């Protein structure tokens with residue numbers, strides 16, 4: 001059985017892996033000339049298995065007027081650019097209840113826990129190296145943070161097999177001395193020993209190469225997918241910039257571009273591009289060994305090989321790249337003020353980058369069968385695609401094995 005996977009980002013390549021392992025003949029198509037050229041290219045590098053807290057939660061609501069007025073430097077909102085934000089935004093607001101936030105956090109946590117196991121298996125089987133470190137993650141909570149709420153989240157997560165600890169700043173500094181050189185004023189830190197870091201692009205490239213060598217995967221780069229080929233209620237292939245390709249099944253892993261292709265066959269998925277930025281720079285004299293997230297500034301620091309990956313911000317500006325240079329300059333400034341000795345921010349070898357997270361309103365990926373026979377989805381991984389990809393790929397392959405010839409209801413609805 002021939003399966004065509006659309007998109008060679010982290011979701012597409014891990015999907016190809018899970019499908020190939022089950023014996024499918026797999027072709028992966030991407031318009032870029034390299035694997036992981038989209039959101040997976042230079043993301044934050046955190047395999048954040050423990051920190052799956054939903055962005056849509058009640059505490060997000062009081063900050064909305066400030067966001068709309070441009071008062072939060074870590075977020076920009078442009079309501080009227082394409083794709084159209086208000087519809088998605090209303091769905092997001094409906095998720096901002098205690099109940100929904102809790103359900104979404106736990107659903108993603110369960111996915112993340114499985115993803116950790118799957119990643120360990122993939123690493124062991126393929127031997128792909130990707131600057132992988134298992135040193136944990138620290139989240140620095142600002143002064144005034146609700147520590148009781150943090151304690152409640154810790155005990156909730158513990159019931160789902162995830163261990164995080166609330167540390168005093170003295171204990172956090174004992175664990176990661178580089179924090180002492182940071183400028184922020186923090187109340188406490190959350191620590192998870194289970195969390196890891198790694199370079200998603202290097203992993204995707206390595207895994208794609210392994211699949212080509214060991215599973216005969218056909219990787220077609222520099223080929224744009226223009227549409228899906230339909231025969232009644234069945235998808236039978238794809239139309240690309242190089243012609244038609246027939247397939248027994250097609251999997252859409254086009255990240256934030258997934259809605260474009262699906263719209264043409266009458267399927268609507270609530271995936272919105274949330275822009276973020278990163279800088280990869282040589283390490284400084286007080287570079288953290290453990291990955292650190294500064295929660296207030298929404299900036300994270302991940303040691304990746306000999307570099308520091310600094311990333312952050314969440315801009316609701318559609319696919320517009322108009323402000324990328326200014327936003328990266330602000331990220332550089334805020335990071336250097338926050339952790340002046342963590343990295344050589346102005347080094348000529350710094351690599352700036354911008355990408356669009358494929359966000360769903362509830363923060364859950366969309367994985368499974370579609371309304372159309374032969375068409376499967378694995379998209380909408382949002383802020384945690386690197387973390388969740390191994391599990392969603394496995395889920396996709398499982399669903400396909402069970403239902404490839406049947407018409408299923410949509411994988412999810414929001």
Ligand SMILES: Cc1cc2nc3c(=O)[nH]c(=O)nc-3n(C[C@H](O)[C@H](O)[C@H](O)COP(=O)(O)OP(=O)(O)OC[C@H]3O[C@@H](n4cnc5c(N)ncnc54)[C@H](O)[C@@H]3O)c2cc1C
Nearest residue numbers: 009010011031038039040044046225255276384385386387
């Ligand atoms: C600044 C930033 C920091 C992040 N940090 C983290 C982190 O620390 N941890 C974490 O878990 N996640 C993080 N993420 C999120 C994570 O990077 C994404 O969720 C993930 O990369 C999405 O992967 P994907 O394969 O779905 O999409 P993508 O990587 O975007 O892949 C989609 C692919 O589809 C291709 N494509 C699109 N349209 C077409 C077409 N018409 N024809 C052919 N090909 C097409 C693109 O070229 C692309 O390669 C971060 C994201 C950003 C932006």
